[in-house]
Amino acid sequence: MEFHIASSTEEVCGLLAEDPTREILAGGTDFMVEVNFRHKDPSAVIAIDRVPELKQWRHDGDAVSIGSCVTYREIERGPLSTIVPALAQSARTVGSPQIRNVATIGGNLGTASPAGDMIPVLLALDAKVIIRSIDGSREVSIDELITGVKETSLADNEFIEKIRVPILRGPQEFLKVGPRNAMVISIASLAMVTDLERSAIAIALGSVTAAPSKAREAEAYIQDFLDWNVMTVESSALPNFRRLVGEASSPINDHRSSATYRKHAVGVLGQRALLRIFESRDDG
Amino acid sequence: MSVVDDTVEAIPSGIGVSAVRPDGKEKVKGDFIFSSDLSSEGMLWGQTLRSPHSSARILNIDISDALSISGVHAVLTADDVPGENIFGLERADQPVLANDFIRYAGEPVAIVAADHPEIARKATDAIKVEYEILSPLVDSSAAITAKAIHPEGNVIRYLNIVHGDTEAVGDVIVEGEYEVGMQDQAFMGTESGMAIPSPDGGIDLQISTQWLHSDQEQVATALNMPIEMVRVTLAGVGGAFGGREDVSMHVHLCMLALYTGKPVKMIYDRNESFLGHVHRHPARIWYRHHASFGGRLVKVEAKVILDGGAYASTTSAVLANACCFSIGPYSVPNASVEGWGVRTNNPPCGAMRGFGNVQTCFAVEAQMDKIAKELNLDPVEFRLNNALKSGDTIITGQEITGTAPVREVLMSLANHPLPGPSSNNLLELPGGTGRTTDGSHVKRGVGFAASIKNLMFSEGFDDFSEARCIVDDGFIAIQTACVEVGQGFVTLVQQIVQEILGIEKVEILPADTSIGSAGSTSASRQSWMSGGAVMKACEAVVNSLISDLSNEQGVSFERIGTVLVAPDGSASIPVSDALRGRNYDETVVHRHAPTVPLDEVGQGDAHVSFAFAAHRAVVDVDEELGLVRVVEIATSQDVGRVLNPVQARGQIEGGIAQGLGLAILEEIILQDGKIQNANFTDYLLPTAMDTPTIEIAALIEEPEPNAPFGAKGIGEPPVISSTPAVVAAIRDATGLDLNRVPIRPEDIALG
Numbered sequence A: 001m002e003f004h005i006a007s008s009t010e011e012v013c014g015l016l017a018e019d020p021t022r023e024i025l026a027g028g029t030d031f032m033v034e035v036n037f038r039h040k041d042p043s044a045v046i047a048i049d050r051v052p053e054l055k056q057w058r059h060d061g062d063a064v065s066i067g068s069c070v071t072y073r074e075i076e077r078g079p080l081s082t083i084v085p086a087l088a089q090s091a092r093t094v095g096s097p098q099i100r101n102v103a104t105i106g107g108n109l110g111t112a113s114p115a116g117d118m119i120p121v122l123l124a125l126d127a128k129v130i131i132r133s134i135d136g137s138r139e140v141s142i143d144e145l146i147t148g149v150k151e152t153s154l155a156d157n158e159f160i161e162k163i164r165v166p167i168l169r170g171p172q173e174f175l176k177v178g179p180r181n182a183m184v185i186s187i188a189s190l191a192m193v194t195d196l197e198r199s200a201i202a203i204a205l206g207s208v209t210a211a212p213s214k215a216r217e218a219e220a221y222i223q224d225f226l227d228w229n230v231m232t233v234e235s236s237a238l239p240n241f242r243r244l245v246g247e248a249s250s251p252i253n254d255h256r257s258s259a260t261y262r263k264h265a266v267g268v269l270g271q272r273a274l275l276r277i278f279e280s281r282d283d284g
Numbered sequence B: 001m002s003v004v005d006d007t008v009e010a011i012p013s014g015i016g017v018s019a020v021r022p023d024g025k026e027k028v029k030g031d032f033i034f035s036s037d038l039s040s041e042g043m044l045w046g047q048t049l050r051s052p053h054s055s056a057r058i059l060n061i062d063i064s065d066a067l068s069i070s071g072v073h074a075v076l077t078a079d080d081v082p083g084e085n086i087f088g089l090e091r092a093d094q095p096v097l098a099n100d101f102i103r104y105a106g107e108p109v110a111i112v113a114a115d116h117p118e119i120a121r122k123a124t125d126a127i128k129v130e131y132e133i134l135s136p137l138v139d140s141s142a143a144i145t146a147k148a149i150h151p152e153g154n155v156i157r158y159l160n161i162v163h164g165d166t167e168a169v170g171d172v173i174v175e176g177e178y179e180v181g182m183q184d185q186a187f188m189g190t191e192s193g194m195a196i197p198s199p200d201g202g203i204d205l206q207i208s209t210q211w212l213h214s215d216q217e218q219v220a221t222a223l224n225m226p227i228e229m230v231r232v233t234l235a236g237v238g239g240a241f242g243g244r245e246d247v248s249m250h251v252h253l254c255m256l257a258l259y260t261g262k263p264v265k266m267i268y269d270r271n272e273s274f275l276g277h278v279h280r281h282p283a284r285i286w287y288r289h290h291a292s293f294g295g296r297l298v299k300v301e302a303k304v305i306l307d308g309g310a311y312a313s314t315t316s317a318v319l320a321n322a323c324c325f326s327i328g329p330y331s332v333p334n335a336s337v338e339g340w341g342v343r344t345n346n347p348p349c350g351a352m353r354g355f356g357n358v359q360t361c362f363a364v365e366a367q368m369d370k371i372a373k374e375l376n377l378d379p380v381e382f383r384l385n386n387a388l389k390s391g392d393t394i395i396t397g398q399e400i401t402g403t404a405p406v407r408e409v410l411m412s413l414a415n416h417p418l419p420g421p422s423s424n425n426l427l428e429l430p431g432g433t434g435r436t437t438d439g440s441h442v443k444r445g446v447g448f449a450a451s452i453k454n455l456m457f458s459e460g461f462d463d464f465s466e467a468r469c470i471v472d473d474g475f476i477a478i479q480t481a482c483v484e485v486g487q488g489f490v491t492l493v494q495q496i497v498q499e500i501l502g503i504e505k506v507e508i509l510p511a512d513t514s515i516g517s518a519g520s521t522s523a524s525r526q527s528w529m530s531g532g533a534v535m536k537a538c539e540a541v542v543n544s545l546i547s548d549l550s551n552e553q554g555v556s557f558e559r560i561g562t563v564l565v566a567p568d569g570s571a572s573i574p575v576s577d578a579l580r581g582r583n584y585d586e587t588v589v590h591r592h593a594p595t596v597p598l599d600e601v602g603q604g605d606a607h608v609s610f611a612f613a614a615h616r617a618v619v620d621v622d623e624e625l626g627l628v629r630v631v632e633i634a635t636s637q638d639v640g641r642v643l644n645p646v647q648a649r650g651q652i653e654g655g656i657a658q659g660l661g662l663a664i665l666e667e668i669i670l671q672d673g674k675i676q677n678a679n680f681t682d683y684l685l686p687t688a689m690d691t692p693t694i695e696i697a698a699l700i701e702e703p704e705p706n707a708p709f710g711a712k713g714i715g716e717p718p719v720i721s722s723t724p725a726v727v728a729a730i731r732d733a734t735g736l737d738l739n740r741v742p743i744r745p746e747d748i749a750l751g
């Protein structure tokens, strides 16, 4: 097997241009599992986890640019945890400390699993993915990048360079349900972010749809019941809101959970997230 | 990062102290040699081809492509089994390699040896097997009357226990149906081993196992080799819990090594490990309890179906335990219990910590709570009213002649203080790191359960262990075939030598088949059986020493502690001093009191000794999402005597974590007999965030007559009643019935 350790993004571009069948290896926490299960038998690998640009994050206007090889540990513990709190809350739920020390945000998008925990948060935040190749870079939204279960729109010669995440002022919540209290694959998750400047709320769901998906009807519906000045929500709107969040999901039955429970759980998560951000108010 | 301290403080020695494990430091530092670390010059790697189907007929196997791959040394099938193509722990009913029918998904069909594990894998992929796929029998209830899937029929054992007046009727009657899912032992070190052909035509097998001599016998039969030509040596074991009692890769390794003339090693990966060992029997259990208004049990009726999967393994003995102890640690004048251990096309089931007692304990403890509620009695009070005591008779007609401090266990636990309320830290509430649950969503529940476990092998089995004590100029070496699986037998050996001979330094010789059997490391039996044998071997040395001394000096010494004293007090000498300059070699066999098989109505003195435990669980439940956080589990346990406090706590903590796992997390999920979650991503073991504070309310020390040092086995009780205690606590919080374990979030949220 052919193995390259890249030291710059240009080198990655060149190696992929030369032979687009070469596969990208970041933290390896999905990649190596695939190899061990013999679902993958790579003939050529490019390790990108030592490329300095990819391991950094920096402020980028009203956003923060996070290199694809930034690890969960850094998102969870460092300054990023206050800049994008929902991303940090999500990062904390991933695997064990050993996994979080090496697993990367870019790898989560590369795998594009419906249970990928970064995905709903990045979608709710309207993050943009910067994709690089020898031909230059292009920018796509999360739902343009991830097109289905473990499917992305990345061309063979492309890789994820960084993710641009808007910095919003306003509370953020990420909630994830699994049968275990830690180190568990999500059976339903929900990210809710607010933007106090624009009085906007965004909600995205995890593990309950094939491709990344927002709860748009629920977002639109609840707007009428929110008071952004005092951060309250009319309690009478909660049952409908919860139902709409549930209806935004199209879950499957599998060995992890029934679809019925997933739909139920995601609705509960929606209501709980909302009530952490907005105080419930009884209106006549 | 912490560093292991190389200097171990001098600590008190002998029985009753927390002696340090001799292999502890190596294990902590990663230096210990586990079976997966074995290697040998010129070694080949073995690999197993397993059936993807749970029921099928093998029409043809074509190995030609596999054989043509360069680096492949052997591809063997059923036709190549040198002896009888059959093995089994209690009865031989399982082929070494499938020859006509496939009876479970994962059944071995062919084996390969190659230069490299990857080549071996490619070779197994290249074997072409033509199957006629049959429809699998996966329903344990249907199996009783369904068309037989094995020449020996589908009912591996039927057991009927009739006790007292089966027509008796109570004032209050409570009925319930219960189900237990398939739990896995999930030991950390997967199956691995190595076989080396020896110049005399025999074979040396180094293997991670629980019972060397049982392996030896089964391997010899399958190889058609005189038993002494099969030499089995224990390789470092990474956990067992019952899952290594059966033969797995043993015969395969030996076949490949004999065929190629080279050492052959195998390691199962995690996925294969789930296919490569037996699991805990799933159970369907029906109960009808009768009680008097006065709060006494009047009669218990029960029907128990255990799903044994495709082959018998220890199903008969597991069923006996499930039925004999189906009443729990209580006395009842009348009972009628029927049990079936059946065969299906599910993965084979056999021994796992708790061995049958786990399944019925979960159900009967639910029943005890139900009656207490019906009678308006406190659950502990109702249990106390009916608690077994020494001199009582259990439903098999056997009188308990040893200790039975059930009341003490229950009272000490009930009196233990309850934990305070949970903090508001989201991570410490149900859902943990998922941040799902705020304090306002939490309901607290408390649940209580108690259990009985038989110690050692039952029903007339000739149960013994052999030990050898070698003295070489005052230096001591101990040999047994007792398997150390992590329980700390190696520590106990040192403690026994210290206690009797007063010598600190003990060499523990490798466990192998060059000495007589020690029996299995299971059934909470090794401290009693092999510990007893080591004690007797040391005593035999002392007796020889005394007789030599009396010949030499004309004084007849006796041993007091670790000192030899002349009866008139005129002379005394420490055993350790007296042994200097002398050599002894004593081998003894230790047996427990004989037992008898159960008769056709389930009566007979089938068991040796009984241990009791109780657990109290405190849980926080998020009802809406069905998430559970176990806050605390407190326990009291009847131990006879604590031999090593730290090791006792280790057994208790580990057992409770495993019991908690069965209550809310651990299940092998099957579809048409095929395992859906043969990995640790989806077979969910408790993490540190799921395992609660464990409080030991009391260890009741009433020495058990006839037990070496008065000690009862302590390994299994912690796993048995912890499961029903957690479930009772969740019932208390939610008011739901919850008749199946493990409880899934949706059982609570949508229940």
Ligand SMILES: Cc1cc2nc3c(=O)[nH]c(=O)nc-3n(C[C@H](O)[C@H](O)[C@H](O)COP(=O)(O)OP(=O)(O)OC[C@H]3O[C@@H](n4cnc5c(N)ncnc54)[C@H](O)[C@@H]3O)c2cc1C
Binding pocket: A023, A024, A025, A026, A027, A028, A029, A030, A031, A032, A033, A048, A068, A069, A093, A094, A095, A096, A099, A102, A103, A104, A105, A106, A107, A108, A109, A110, A111, A115, A116, A117, A118, A154, A158, A159, A160, A161, A183, A184, A185, A186
């Ligand atoms: C024990 C364990 C627990 C886990 N728990 C969770 C969990 O709770 N939640 C969760 O979401 N995930 C979990 N995972 C999965 C995994 O850790 C994450 O998806 C992680 O983000 C993958 O990152 P990585 O750097 O390891 O990616 P890798 O394994 O290196 O790569 C993953 C895939 O993405 C591709 N890729 C990587 N980087 C790039 C790039 N820059 N551009 C294009 N393609 C790229 C690779 O080619 C590969 O196909 C767990 C994994 C393990 C082993």
